[in-house]
Amino acid sequence: MSYHSTTIKSKWVKTKWLLKNASIRKYVPRTLLFNRSNLSTLLSQHSTVFFKPTGGTGGFNIVRIKKRDHGYQVQHNSQKNHCATKDSLYHQLQKRAKNRSYLLQKGIKLATVKGRPFDIRVMVQKSNDGVWKSTALFTKVGMPGKVATNYHQGGELGYFRTTLSRAGFSQSSIERKEKELKKLGKSVGKLFDKHSRGFRELGLDIALDSKGNVWILEVNTRPQFYPLKHLNDKTLYRNIMAYAKQYGRKK
Numbered sequence: 001m002s003y004h005s006t007t008i009k010s011k012w013v014k015t016k017w018l019l020k021n022a023s024i025r026k027y028v029p030r031t032l033l034f035n036r037s038n039l040s041t042l043l044s045q046h047s048t049v050f051f052k053p054t055g056g057t058g059g060f061n062i063v064r065i066k067k068r069d070h071g072y073q074v075q076h077n078s079q080k081n082h083c084a085t086k087d088s089l090y091h092q093l094q095k096r097a098k099n100r101s102y103l104l105q106k107g108i109k110l111a112t113v114k115g116r117p118f119d120i121r122v123m124v125q126k127s128n129d130g131v132w133k134s135t136a137l138f139t140k141v142g143m144p145g146k147v148a149t150n151y152h153q154g155g156e157l158g159y160f161r162t163t164l165s166r167a168g169f170s171q172s173s174i175e176r177k178e179k180e181l182k183k184l185g186k187s188v189g190k191l192f193d194k195h196s197r198g199f200r201e202l203g204l205d206i207a208l209d210s211k212g213n214v215w216i217l218e219v220n221t222r223p224q225f226y227p228l229k230h231l232n233d234k235t236l237y238r239n240i241m242a243y244a245k246q247y248g249r250k251k
């Protein structure tokens, strides 16, 4: 792509930036590099753990591990298998990782709409005068039975207020979440500025758990938004494009 905005592929690098900031740290689910001892540590403290490629995108190769009475349930896409011991689990993950770097992250039980888990994308962009703004919020409603809500995994885009309302959030709590998320987007923009002046756009993947707590799953530096074109309401797409044009992004 020909436009100018810095990209950082490594989720681990970006997560470490988030963790260094006192006011943002609390939004990050516990995240560690994949190895035998970190796997043990996370499984001793959390009932669900996600295993994801440090350099991955599009919801590919995301694995969810759930503790069971006798072992672990491992799910990739909609395929499930069972590991009886932590050792066999480790070896299965190791085989999948080969020599590539993977992360382990505390699993968040995503809020649902009609039984389907969803998460939220906060699009954050920097104008030519250097001001970060959260320009769009939308939801990604996951395909039933899958572990990732991404568009490429059959996730459906939705409007922020509509999805939250259907998920049972009250109007006042939706307004509070919207403010909190927009503010968080801006703060992450400012934080990323400290590491490179070249960022013009960021896409935060945000999980809401069933209690409505906000969690940052990852920060994308090349967020896609063309699927927004297909929504009836073109405002979101136009808002983003108005900013994108300022740094030469055409779609």
Ligand SMILES: Nc1ncnc2c1ncn2[C@@H]1O[C@H](COP(=O)(O)OP(=O)(O)O)[C@@H](O)[C@H]1O
Pocket: 029, 050, 052, 056, 057, 058, 059, 060, 062, 105, 106, 107, 108, 109, 110, 119, 142, 147, 148, 149, 150, 205, 207, 217, 218
């Ligand atoms: N810790 C987690 N808890 C719950 N769901 C998660 C977690 N991490 C990832 N997911 C699910 O997997 C999707 C893809 O993970 P993400 O970290 O955004 O990687 P990618 O770069 O592939 O989009 C998320 O949008 C979410 O639906």
Ligand SMILES: [Mg+2]
Pocket: 058, 059, 205, 218
């Ligand atoms: Mg993502």
